[in-house]
Amino acid sequence: MMVSNADILITAFGEEHVERLTGITKSQLRYWDRTAFFVPAYADENRRSPFSRIYSFKDVASLRVLNVLRNQHNIPLQHLRKVADRLRHLADDLWIGTTLWVFGKRVVFQEPGQEAPREVVSGQYLLGLPLKKVVADTRQDVRRLLKRPKSQIGAxxxxRHINHNAWVVAGTRIPTGAIRRFKDAGYSVGQILEEYPDLTAVDVAGALSHEEKLVAAA
Structure with missing residues (x-):
């Protein structure tokens, strides 16, 4: 059976390939190796010998994550070292076997089996806000706030703080004069309610009755 090149998965990479695949320079890779921050999976004890630093596929994937954290999100290397120390128990899956978030310039991690994510270095759990529920609750509270008490219906x-002291339907800013003008223009009660959907038929009747009294008293 013939095997095509596409079926072959490369599992060992030299520094040149890693630099091209991750965007991390060879000098940075070597510095991370010397300081034991990120040691290649296949490293020769004599780092001066040719091909002394060979990286695995997991190494490359992890380095791509580190490149995003370090060079795109500007996470300090000192913080990443602390993250690596705290999550050392994940071994090769440290950077790719879980989900990481960036909060400010800190790395947030969700421990398997835990509902709440936590900031890796401090161990402090983060409070997640269900934003959709917050929005829905806010809308409900606004509707409740705007709901007029029964004592205002029809009144x-x-x-002086509302519509320059003009008479309005109680609990609203709708002038009773505006309702009268709609009535004079031939609008039915139903049509007036289409213009003011927050009112009731009792409100319209109360406003028209009040306007009639004003005309009679003039």
């Missing part, structure tokens, strides 16, 4: 009021 009118006026205040």
């Amino acid at each position: 009118v009021s006026h205040s």
Whole structure:
């Protein structure tokens, strides 16, 4: 059976290939190796010998994650070292076997079996806010806030702080004069309610009754 090149998965990479695949320079790779931050999977004790640093596929994938954290999100190397120490128990899966988030310039990790993610270095758990529920609850509270009490239904009021002291349907900013003008223009109660969907038929009747009293008193 013939095997095509596409079926072959390369599992060992030299520094040149790793640099091209990860965007991390050879000098940075060597510095991370010397300081034991990231040691290649297949490293010769004599680092001066040719091909002394050979990286596995997992190494390459992990280095790509580190490149994003370090060079795109500007996570300090000192913080990444602490993250590596705290998550050392994950071994080769440290950078690719779990889900990591960036919060500010800190790495957040969700421990398997735990519902809440935590900041890796401090161990502090983060509070997750269900934003959709917050929005839905806010809308519900706004509707509840705007709901008029029964005592205001069908009543009118006026205040110098609302529509320049004009008479309005109680609990709203809708002038009773506007309702009268719609009525004079031939609008039915139903049509007026289409213009002011927050009102009731009782509100319209109360506003028109009040306007009639004003005309009679003039």
